[in-house]
Amino acid sequence: MEPIMAIVVGLLYAAAIYMMLRRSIVKLVIGLMLLSNAANLLIFTSAGMTRGAPPLIPLGSALPDGAVADPLPQALILTAIVIAFGVLAFAVVLIHRAYNIIRTDNLDQMKDTDT
């Protein structure tokens, strides 16, 4: 399973970076979305994909029965998804406003503040 996931993660990063290098500002945001998904899957994969029971401890005992899956990466991913959702919502609104004010979606024409 890990090799397949590794390839998927790599492809997601590649697609994200490709999209971010395009000139259109909409594609830039799509690239950012893919990038955060790639990072989430990377956490999932690198933490080890173990096939285990849910990490629940039966009533009355101090330890779970047998091997359990590590719940922490999933908590991390959940947090990261929520954060990415909020930030990307902002990014989408920002490009909409930027388009309304600058009247272009071409990043090459947004160079006034560069020099």
Next chain:
Amino acid sequence: MSFEVALPVIIPLLTGTLCVMLWRYNVIQRVLSIAGSIALLASSIWLFVSVLREGHVVMYMGNWVAPYGITLVADMLSAIMVVLTGMMAVAIAIFSLSSASPSHERFGYYPLMHLLLAGVAGSFLTGDIFNLYVWFEVMLIASFALLILGGERAQMEGAVKYVTLNLLSSAIFLSAIGLLYGITGTLNMADIAVKLGSAEHTGMIDVIAVMFLVAFGIKAAAFPLFFWLPASYHTGPVAVSALFAGLLTKVGVYALFRVFTLIFNQNPDFTHELLLWVAVGTMLTGVLGAAAQFEFRRILSFHIVSQIGYMILGLALFTPLAIIGGVFYIMHHIIVKTNLFLISGITHRLMGTYDLKRLGGMYQARPVLSILFLIPALSLAGIPPLSGFFAKFIIIKAGIEVEAWFVTFIALLVGLLTLYSMIKIWGEVFWKKLPKGVDRAALDEGKTSGSLAVLYVPVVLLAACTLFIGLNGQPIYEFAEFSAAQLLDPDGYIDAVLGGNRP
């Protein structure tokens, strides 16, 4: 229970929340903003005193003992940074009383400012690497919204770059956390340090170190990752620029200091050598970029970049004296840089422009402001007896001690070029005659009204701090020395955090 560690995070969060609840009442928000900032400063000083007494102050969230729960840790570096955050909060809150326009206030200027401060303080105090990521995001989302308050064309263009590169940095940071978790199986920074210290050193650890370097390098605006900074910092409202200039990049620098002294200290031949060349590039490109600019805030933005280079240089040389210099430099820089941005705001209020070519005659019309400009400007360039001289002196002395001649030469050269930039601003804005065809009504009008006097208050206070550090550097040096000793002794930090749980 060491409650004081949590207070600098809770107070701005609470102030921000209250301001959101009182959304329509601008006057109450202003009062709350001032009160919250002063409370933040007071609590940060309390924390500082505790750290000075105990060394490390640790608090476990929800009483989940490290390494299982989230830990808040304050060592000397964190405490210094939090005190500076409190000082900047007070300065910016006072400045905003007069500089924030009603339209900014209507769109949540004060709530955002305090959420930003909460994010900054949280980043300084957390002992958990994933929690650091979360605080970074809190800080970022608030800064995004603050940067585009007003919604002008330049702000939109600047914000697109700022948002993109910061999100890229966050994604790299998150990926690095994932890989690090894969190796160590823990998120507590002290625990990670223990696990990596006992594990065999592999190339993978270097890869992760470089990912952290890139992620924090973008946040800190280090070479060659700084391009978003001069493209965006001069676009926002001036009080926001000043706050960003003082605090945001320094969060990146702080994270570099924390990670590269505590976690990635096994292979300094590789990581710190890399940091050294990053520092050289940052110093040079920043100062040369500034030399080409003719816009007040843009020159100052490029100088943020070049000064970041000195701080990273302190970390990269990795000797006790160099770390002392780095910490001292951060203290000096936050105060001076915020002050310069505030002064640019006052000249903008008087003349209505940041363009050096259309400014002038300020020395004749406003001698007090001119002197107030000279103090931070000469301090930035490193003229004795101001604070910048001692900061540069310590770092350059550290460079000579380890015989890093080239780097030391660059540091001296950049100091000289900084002086050139500051003299350029002095000559254009203050010394030369007012250009023909520029309306000088605002200058003559004698706008000594209350609103302008309010703008002067934080500038005078910060200039006094600069003078104090310059004329009375010994206690400040001792604080920096204390924090450097802690940074170079990761075992102290680990013992304080893990306590009895240390394997």
